[in-house]
Amino acid sequence: MRVLVVGAGAVGGYFGGRMLAAGRDVTFLVRPQRAALLAKNGLVIKSPVADLSLAAPPTVLSEQLQPGYDLIILSCKAYDLDDAINSFAPGMGEHTLILPLLNGMRHLDTLEQRFGKERVLGGQCAISSTVNADGAILHLAASHTLTFGPRDGVVTERVKAALAVMSDAGFDPVLSENILQSMWEKWVLLASLAASTSLMRSAIGDILEAPGGQQFVLAMLDECRSIAAAAAYPPSAPFEEYLQKLLTAKGSPLTASMFRDIENHARVEADQIIGNLIARGQQLGLQEPGLPLLRVAYIHLKAYEARSRRMASSVTK
Known part of the structure; x- marks a missing residue:
């Protein structure tokens, strides 16, 4: 399963980094400045669970993006949602699932209007993390749970594949049949x-x-x-x-x-x-x-x- 993580910040960088370290096919969609910093310093996670340092993680700029990703993990701030959608839209394939980790519910309506209800999962995460001045991700507590699921409660093979790609990757994925x-x-x-x-x-x-x-x-x-x-x-x-x-x-x-x-x-x-x-x-x-x-x-x-x-x-x- 090909995974595109939109951004490489405190949330997306953490979960995406853990999956990448576990050998999963993960690419980070980032802006040029963040791409340069990751190329220079790598993706660094400092955590009470386990530190991680990945040299030159795979990154892509929006203008370079091609279709074919199976799962897109979205963890931007809500006020950046429109820009984020425009940046990852070129990577959407026929069966791509979107897993947003934003708070509230309004983003679900926006994503559904653009890509269709069947493409948009529900999701949330429980993690306390931030990014320091050097671009390293600081995981501040042991909790790192990512809960997701289909909003209609129907667990398809694609949803099971999404769970599989997140399992045994150094954090706690939870598949919920009542994600709302x-x-x-x-x-x-x-x-x-x-x-x-x-x-x-x-x-x-x-x-x-x-x-x-x-x-x-x-x-x-x-x-x-x-x-x-x-x-x-x-x-x-x-x-x-x-x-x-x-x-x-x-x-x-x-x-x-x-x-x-x-x-x-x-x-x-x-x-x-x-x-x-x-x-x-x-x-x-x-x-x-x-x-x-x-x-x-x-x-x-x-x-x-x-x-x-x-x-x-x-x-x-």
Whole structure:
């Protein structure tokens, strides 16, 4: 099975690197700058599980791409999705499957409109990783699970082949026959965490120390959970218990990556993680004055985006 990994960053580079080290046919679709860095330094992964260094991993630029890949793994930021689609589209073959690892659900609609529902798998990953200044991938915790599956629950031979190419490759692949449940659960978690920590500009433990802090966090969780329930994907009992413990842990340093992006004056996935969740809630009948905390968090994030654009514009004048 020929695998094309779009990008070689913290997520795609990690899982693709592990598969490449296991002898799988993996190519990284990258921009010229990243291609040059990989050619110079190789693909380096520093991990508590096992370090990895691959000299000159196979890379390709978009303009060089030819059809024939069996599986395309997509792990870009949601705001880069359109550019990513245009970059990997030339590599699509007649039976190519796309495995997106983006958060939320809006990307599924976009990919389906472009390539057809039967081509687009559901997927999510549980990994904490980043890329340092030298281009090395830093795997920050032992967890490295990639969960995927057909959105209609029908496991075809192509889906089984995708599982096979990821198996015994140094991470934990999970084939799910109910991948949308897993994706909704992760969305509830991420939206609750992102909305809470971004709005309060604090870690969960700091919010819990404030008067009414725990009630605020749990109310945010309840709004997110209500949308999943309206969509017929309420969190399962075990995941509900996990959420409660995670979001009420005293002294927890936990923050969302969205909050950290704000702290670093970087772009955020406001529309994809919070805005689209609110929109789906509206479509499912949760109208005004419902979802007040999520709406305030979304206004906060959009104001941050507007200010960032204004500040960037003033610098260039």
